[in-house]
Each structure stands twice: as C-alpha cells, then as structure tokens.
Amino acid sequence: MINRVKAAVAQLVGGTGSSSSPWNCPECSLAFQYSRPAFLHLSAEESERAADHSTRPILVTGQDRRRQLLPWDTGYAEVINAGKSVLNEDQAAREIVSVEKRVCKNSTAGKTAKDDVSVGKERDGLQFHYWALFDGHAGADAAVMAARLLHLHICEQLRDIVDVLRDGDVPPPISLTSNAGVVTEGGAKSAPHQGDWEPPTDSESRFLLEKEISHEYLVIGAIENAFRQMDQQIEREQSSHGYLGGCCALAVVYLLGKIYVANAGDSRAILIRSGETIPLSNEFTPESERQRLQYLGYLQPHLLGNEFTHLEFPRRIQHREIGRKMLFRDYSMTGWAYKTIEKDDLKFPLVYGEGKKARVMATIGVTRGLGDHNLKVYCSNIHIKPFLSCIPEVKVYDVAKYEHGVDDVIVLGTDGLWDVVSDREVADAVIRILSNCEPDNPNRFTMAAEDLVMRSRGILKEHGWRLSNDRLGSGDDISVFVIPLYGHT
C-alpha cells in the first residue's frame, strides 16, 4: 500500500495531469479505506472489539511480543468515543522518513524507511522522525488520508532543500537556479550573493538589503507548505470521490536535532521537562481566532451570505430590541462597548458561543485543519472553508540545547484528552507512572499513554463514563502519544 501511496504523491507533485492521476483510479482510493493505525497490528477480531462504544477498550502498542515498539520507545494509546460517531474519527501516524535529494523532475518520491534506519544521512539525503494525530469531524475520511500522506508531503517539500539543510554552517542561499530542479548554488561563506546577481550600488542599497534566513525557517516553511499541499489533495479527493469532513492535525517532526511541532486545530502538545510543563502548541478555535475571522467577514462581506454579521454580540438579538443599546465588539476590538441595535445586527454572529460551544457560522468549533472543502452552513449555500486555515502554527524546540532526564517527554493528545484533564494533571500522571517503572523498561511510555487515556475516559458507572473525582469523563475519541526525549539530543 505504501508503494501505491508513494507513487501517487510522486505523480501529484511531479505535476502529472489529473486525467492520468492515480487519484482517479478507483482501486487507489482503497488506500484510504478506514482502519485503525497500521502500527497497532490489530487482527480483525481486535478491530471489531476496539469499535465497541459501550465497553471502549483502550488500544496500545508495544506490550505484546507480536507487536513492535514504536521508534524512540514512543508510547501510544487510544480509545473510541462513547457513541457520538460510528467510527473512531481520530487517526495516528508515526514514521521514520528518508528524504532523498531531488535529482530530476521524474525521480521517485521520498522513501518511507519505516524501520530501516540505515538509509538516509549516510547517503545524499536526510532523515526525519514523525508522529502525528488527526482528529476528524463529519467522518473519518480526511483524518485517514492525512494520516497516510502528510509525512510524504513534508518529505516532498524537504527534497528541494536537502543540500541547503545539510550545509548547516552557511546561511541558506537567497536564490537558487532552477536548472531541472537541481540545487546548483552553494552559498559559500565568502560569497553571500550567488550566481549572476549583482551587488547593489550605494544609491540602490536601501532597496537591496538582504535578509538572512535561518535553516530553521526553511523547515517551518516546508511543513507549512506540506499542510497546504495535503489540504489541496483532500480537496481533489473530495470533489472526485465525494468524501466529506475534515480533521485537526498535530504533527511533530524531529530533524537535524530540532523538534518542530505543527498544529492546526484543537489538539495539543506539551513538553514535560524536570517535572515542569511547557506548552508546545496553541489551539485554533473560533474564540482564539475571532479577530482573524471577523476581519475576513468585514473585508469580504459576500462570504457572510447575507445571513451573518461580522460583529460579535454576547447573545442573540430579538427584533423588538432594535433601537436599544447592546454590547458588541468589532474585528479590531478586544474590549466591548455598547452600540444601538440596527436591523442588520439581527443577523447571526459569524463567531458565537463560548469555550467548547463556540462556533464559526453556528457550525464548526475549530478554525484550522485539513479538509472541510464541502462544508456549508446547514440548509444554505454558504461555504465555511474560506474562514478556515489549513496552515499550522509551527513551534521549534531545540532538543540539543537541553539535557533531558529519563522522565522527560512530549505528550500529544487530541481534545478528548485535554477537555477533561489539565496540562498539570497530565504531567503528574505521566511522572507517577514513569517514576514507578525501571528506566530501562521499554514499555513505560506506553503505560503512561494508556494511563492518560484511562484517566480521561474514566470508568463506566450508572451515570455514564466518570473520572475518579466523579466528573464526567470524555465521551470523545481520545488518542495520545508519549514521546521520550532522553538520549535523542
């Protein structure tokens, strides 16, 4: 299957016309059939048992001899929702990807090395480690596609800059010649200006200053563009096969000693170091992105379809209230003020609700992610996609800068985890499990992941799933990675 996917991406990126694209071939679509993550190696019987919404068994890797541990002894655990959708709409991926330098336009795409770590650095390429969670909505299609392909899009983006990234001692060259895609310019220390570019005369210098860009920002740009490519690929799939829905995406890339955490949606990554919690991502929701959304609605009011107002009000307004003063805020405001209500203000607010109930156009509760190209406001022809962004925020953690202990980890979780357990509670639970295991026990990160899923799902009691403090447990799909940092600097 991986080969088919690879070929598909290669052709896609190579610019092959859509008529001959494998995406139009029905059998290739099989590659996107629903299943639980391949690295769980589930039997048919296990898969069936895992889908039981009433017992909600927790799935893990690594505790069974038949199953391989994940790279870095990463722990993983997941559980299905309590009945809100038939399928578990979360998906997970972990890969070791070898990035081969692009030699000519018709080369094959990046190779997924899986457990073959011997290829890569030693030859002309690079290698990155990759973990990702995708939290689907309105179906699992987008999450399944992204779990199987996003790392290959990242690989594709990195292929153009293999030489630049390998030459870490010199700043990346501002320009390259585009001779059949081959990187021909080095960027030698003594020659910051390359090729036939002429240095400015004095009078021009104000306009010809040169900005120095670090390698780190090239990797960030590659990941951002990979998300965009992934989103465009989902769009093509959706229009040709009618798939629906979208997904939040949280991806971690370990490349050349740095960890890049890319987040588009409401999943979350935290670092636990020496017992402290350090956030590695922000959530993108109607509340956190309110001003961006309102600004777009203000600048392009036709996107509101005459049904919505870009202004925010603290509640719906009734017709009889026209002429009264009511609290509101515009796209540029953080504070609130009173305005006299006019007829136009009776439209539904573009951004409305609080916390987990906040929605864009009364429809969707996350504002970044992949897919959702067909998403419309209920019973209308108003598209929501223009308000959503597929671009992640990428944070960089320079692993080599810190000494990590055996209990230092990164925890990735979908909102099923974070909705009911705080960063601090997660850290305390992880530390408790890890410190109770021998440091050389390779299963201890899996046990920590399992504990987090158990802790956020809770126990089935008479009144539903309950946490140890009797609060309501998460009825959502829950997926967790626990990635150890010790020994990876």
Next chain:
Amino acid sequence: MINRVKAAVAQLVGGTGSSSSPWNCPECSLAFQYSRPAFLHLSAEESERAADHSTRPILVTGQDRRRQLLPWDTGYAEVINAGKSVLNEDQAAREIVSVEKRVCKNSTAGKTAKDDVSVGKERDGLQFHYWALFDGHAGADAAVMAARLLHLHICEQLRDIVDVLRDGDVPPPISLTSNAGVVTEGGAKSAPHQGDWEPPTDSESRFLLEKEISHEYLVIGAIENAFRQMDQQIEREQSSHGYLGGCCALAVVYLLGKIYVANAGDSRAILIRSGETIPLSNEFTPESERQRLQYLGYLQPHLLGNEFTHLEFPRRIQHREIGRKMLFRDYSMTGWAYKTIEKDDLKFPLVYGEGKKARVMATIGVTRGLGDHNLKVYCSNIHIKPFLSCIPEVKVYDVAKYEHGVDDVIVLGTDGLWDVVSDREVADAVIRILSNCEPDNPNRFTMAAEDLVMRSRGILKEHGWRLSNDRLGSGDDISVFVIPLYGHT
C-alpha cells in the same frame, strides 16, 4: 484654552454638524499650535533654549519651586532630536479627569479636573489618572492634537458607562435602553436578563446563550473607541486645515484600581517591580504586523496599486532573475520557502527591510498610530492609511493585586529611549537613582526620568552624541515618564 477644547469635543461628540463646528473656526485651531507640554510651564526663553539641536538640554518638571510636581510625584523628562526635524515631534500629557455621567444629549462634556481632585467620585461620576506620550512623524500636528484631546475622548467614551462601572459588584448588563442616553437598567444580581428581553425556550437555548462580560473589558472597549474617535477627529482636521503627519500613541489610564496601558505604535511601557522588568506593551511595526498587512494586501490587491506585491522576499529581485528560485513567504507563512520568480514578483514588497529599517510600502516604519490620513507612497497616488491601524492594544495591570515597594514604577518612553537602552538597562538605572534618594524625596522620579534621557541621548563628543560605552546615542526626540506605584493600590 482647555475650555475651548472641551467645548469643541462636546459639540463634536454631540453630533453638531460640521458647518458650525469650532474646528472650522480659525481661532480654535490655535488650540493646536505647537508648544512643549503645558505642565512644563516653560517661559518663552526656556522654550527657545529647549529647541537647540546642538546642545539638546534636558527638560524636567518638579525640580523648581515655580513648577508643580505631577500627580503621584510622576517624573518626566524630555529632549529634542539632534536635527532630524526642526520641532520636537514628541508630545506628552498627564491629566486627572473627572467623568460625569451623561444625563441628556446636550450636556457638557467631561471636565478636566487638573488639580481639583475634589470633584468626581464623591458625586455621580468617576475619576481617572492619565499619562500619555505621542511620537509624531512628518510633523508635530497629530501629536499635538492627540496630547490635548485624547483623554477627553476617553472621558466621552466612559461617560456612557459611569453607572455600569460604579456598580462593580454586578456584571455589566448586556443591553441598555437608549432613552435619551440615560442608563436605565441595573443588571441586578437576581436578574441577569434585563428589560423586555425574554429568556429562551429550551430549543432556542443553543442560540441564545449569554456571555458574561467583565467591567475591565468595557474600559478596554472605551479606550479602543476613544483612539478611533481621536483618529477620526485628526482626519477631519487634516482635510479642513491641511495638517499632515501622524503619531504613535501610548496612554496609561488608572481607573478603579486598575492600570490600562494602551499602545498604538513603537513607544513602550515597562513595569519595574522588586527589581524585575515586566513588559506592559508590544510594539507595532512592519515586522510585528507583517501577516496582518500581507493578508490585507492579498484580500484587497487594489490597495497595492499595481506597484507592490503582498509577498515578502529577502531582497529586491532583478529582472534577469525571472525563472530562478528565490526565498519568499506569503501572508499565512512564518517560515520561508523557494518559489520560481515570475514577472509579478518584481514589484516592491509591501513589507520590506529589517528592524528599524523595516517599512510598509517603503514609506513608514510603524503600523499603528493616529493620523497619516494623507500619507501616500512617494511620487504616487497609493494611500498607506488602509494598512495602518489606529486601535491600540490594551493591557491591564491589576495594581491592587500586588504590594508595591517605594522603588516600583512604570516607565513610559518613546522609541528614542528604547532604541539605545534595553529594558534591563532602564531598570538598573532607575533602581540605582531611586535607591540613592530618600524615599520621601518627591523629586526622585523626576531624577530617574532625567537620568534615562541623559543615558539615551549621551554626551556630545567629536563624533556626535555618544553613550558611556561609546556607542552612538539616540539622535531622536526622547520623552520619558516614570510613574511610581507605591501607595496607589
């Protein structure tokens, strides 16, 4: 003069038509004639001496018996630039403002109490303390206007919510009746829904949730709207009297136990508490607001006038480079990637340059502030104002939450200060001066302000103004407030 200004604002806010507006009366414009801040009480001779670009004498308040200390013993010092403009384009203001509840549409506007602190709280109103710095560019007009009027606009905005703010125990009501501007609804604890609004039925409840808004956010909204009103007033002035230029604005409001720091531009406020520095503002520059600017250029390309591209490149591109790959970033990107250069990419980047040299449309180095309504790209008809924002970012410091020592202060400075001295250096200098004075010396904050201006201006040597470490001193106008916090909780 203050009376004339007050009357002007009253008529303005009262909606009087422009034909009878005092802004159209030539003598009223005298109110905006250039001078140094009134609270300095300069004689004509002193004013003349202060304008000497070669000696750059430092002006202060409070060290002379003729001069009154500023409220809270605030220290203030300023110095003119080293010749970059004829006038000192910085302006400063400090006021104690009594906010009277608006009773009917034709009432007079807020009263500037100056030193008469007896009015206010005791009656039906509120009182706020106010300090502000305005850093003008392309002339001093906008800075002069803002220094004389912004606090009155804040007063006007607050007048509508006096009752709401005074009733601090109950959340602000979502809606008010607009009966001749009188606030008629309380918002009693037992009745969160006011007036004739009907609570939702169960089926409606999803759409009729009510958001609770704090008093703090009402003050923030009032300040934001005051900045907008001030900007619109400058626009009217500029179109009728041909004034040019704009200014950055940094204003501090102390109201009901909280300090609100509103910043639009590149001035800066920091808190020095127990020797630690805590930033109270962010700077708004082409670099810090790049993505907002690029997003607007992308959504409304006509604003770029066919001369600029919303894409960012690390340097200008030459015609011969078409077809090569060059680093770029789009509005949604934080990282950089290579793109093949097309003809359209030869346009000048909307945002270009680094640090203090970064510019919007090769023209202006700040992206928020007041004025600039007539600002165009050199030799073109392309307006820059659409890319600038007059809305400040407002940060809140809850003074009552902390115990303040006698050396705890807020420092406000224009970029003339911060360009050459770091936050840490400012804090160290302030602490050194303050700890060397008796705590009951009312002049010690003035001495600290004077020291900061001296430190950033430097000493005139053969090779120009030099700091103690022989680095270049600031050739810009420099203005500094040092506001003590002890005893004001």
